[in-house]
Amino acid sequence: MIPPRKTRKIRIRDLELGGDAPIAVQSMAATRTRDVAATIRQVHLIEAAGGDLVRIAVDNDADVAALAEVRKATKARLSVDLQENWRLAEKVAPFVDKLRYNPGHLHHHEKSLPVAEKVAWIVAVAKRHGLALRIGVNAGSIDPALEARFPGDHVAAIVQSAIDHCAIVDDLAFTDYCVSIKDSDPRLVIDANQRFAAVRPDVPIHLGVTEAGMPPDGIIKTRIAFEQLLSRGIGDTLRVSLTLPFDDKGQEITIGRQLLDDVANGRFRSVPPNFFNQLNIVSCPSCSRVENEKFIELAQEVKRMTEWAKEHSITIAVMGCRVNGPGETDDADLGLWCGPTHVNLKRGEETVGAYTYEQILPKVKAEVERLVAAKGGKVPA
Ligand code: SF4
Numbered sequence: 001m002i003p004p005r006k007t008r009k010i011r012i013r014d015l016e017l018g019g020d021a022p023i024a025v026q027s028m029a030a031t032r033t034r035d036v037a038a039t040i041r042q043v044h045l046i047e048a049a050g051g052d053l054v055r056i057a058v059d060n061d062a063d064v065a066a067l068a069e070v071r072k073a074t075k076a077r078l079s080v081d082l083q084e085n086w087r088l089a090e091k092v093a094p095f096v097d098k099l100r101y102n103p104g105h106l107h108h109h110e111k112s113l114p115v116a117e118k119v120a121w122i123v124a125v126a127k128r129h130g131l132a133l134r135i136g137v138n139a140g141s142i143d144p145a146l147e148a149r150f151p152g153d154h155v156a157a158i159v160q161s162a163i164d165h166c167a168i169v170d171d172l173a174f175t176d177y178c179v180s181i182k183d184s185d186p187r188l189v190i191d192a193n194q195r196f197a198a199v200r201p202d203v204p205i206h207l208g209v210t211e212a213g214m215p216p217d218g219i220i221k222t223r224i225a226f227e228q229l230l231s232r233g234i235g236d237t238l239r240v241s242l243t244l245p246f247d248d249k250g251q252e253i254t255i256g257r258q259l260l261d262d263v264a265n266g267r268f269r270s271v272p273p274n275f276f277n278q279l280n281i282v283s284c285p286s287c288s289r290v291e292n293e294k295f296i297e298l299a300q301e302v303k304r305m306t307e308w309a310k311e312h313s314i315t316i317a318v319m320g321c322r323v324n325g326p327g328e329t330d331d332a333d334l335g336l337w338c339g340p341t342h343v344n345l346k347r348g349e350e351t352v353g354a355y356t357y358e359q360i361l362p363k364v365k366a367e368v369e370r371l372v373a374a375k376g377g378k379v380p381a
Contacts, residue, residue: 003233013097018204024237025256026053030286033063049250057081057288071095093129100134104141139183180206186225204236243283282317289321
């Protein structure tokens with residue numbers, strides 16, 4: 001059962017979010033935005049599956065031009081992910097209904113400008129165009145000053161980032177905003193969102209477990225977080241984030257709606273024994289930044305190839321681009337992040353090398369065997 005939520009209601013064009021509005025289910029285009037035909041297809045797949053909102057990432061002017069074309073081809077509510085390039089807000093505003101910025105990404109461009117001024121600029125754009133806003137905190141990209149303020153308590157740092165940004169936006173007398181705090185570990189997502197909701201029970205919350213990976217484990221991780229939070233009345237919109245073939249993007253919506261229905265009717269799934277002590281594949285859902293479409297296939301191959309090592313507590317991260325790839329693989333035992341022609345392989349923070357898409361799998365196989373052997377496990381002959 002999902003208890004009544006205490007958040008205020010905001011509007012994304014004609015969609016009400018928060019308070020007693022139905023919990024909205026959304027997804028994001030996984031293809032390169034400048035590939036207009038592919039992006040329109042992603043939007044149509046998400047719409048056809050019943051998605052309330054479709055997010056699209058933009059990085060540059062070519063993406064903005066593509067977004068203008070996508071807008072002409074659909075009436076879907078569109079949200080845009082500004083990534084580091086927050087100045088694009090003004091250019092995309094005529095084509096979208098909502099802007100998302102990541103507080104941790106506002107430090108990269110125009111470093112001399114205070115973050116609060118950048119937020120004020122984004123909010124001014126949202127106000128002028130009647131757009132909603134999401135403050136989208138990601139545990140993997142946090143302002144280093146906040147980490148220093150909360151030594152040893154990473155969750156406190158990311159929650160504080162969300163709280164600080166709400167205060168900035170509140171001071172600008174802007175209320176049409178929601179907040180998300182995401183990580184690939186569902187336990188952190190539960191903890192952080194509970195802490196945030198305790199401080200700001202009025203702010204609508206977007207739920208997500210980022211880089212959850214592939215089904216079925218990616219769905220299990222998502223369910224662990226969403227069941228716990230929704231049943232406590234936390235969550236006004238959600239996105240299930242899975243690494244899926246591009247044509248299956250609508251599944252994120254179908255799975256999200258099923259999950260909502262299950263929680264509303266008290267159908268909870270038990271967590272498989274030892275789930276958090278076994279092989280964990282963290283992989284991103286792909287987005288406009290994906291450097292090579294072979295990324296999805298690569299993630300699936302890594303999963304198939306390491307099935308034998310399932311019982312071993314090893315984390316492998318597979319990421320689609322150079323922007324988030326290097327950082328988001330640091331915590332994994334084995335990290336792969338994709339470039340246009342090569343895949344970069346890491347052991348924790350140490351770089352092993354860059355290999356072509358044809359060469360990489362034997363390298364991963366050898367690394368996994370080495371890790372299992374180091375743990376005293378049996379490696380197949
Ligand atoms: S890692 Fe890169 S390609 Fe994957 S979702 Fe994140 S930004 Fe997009």
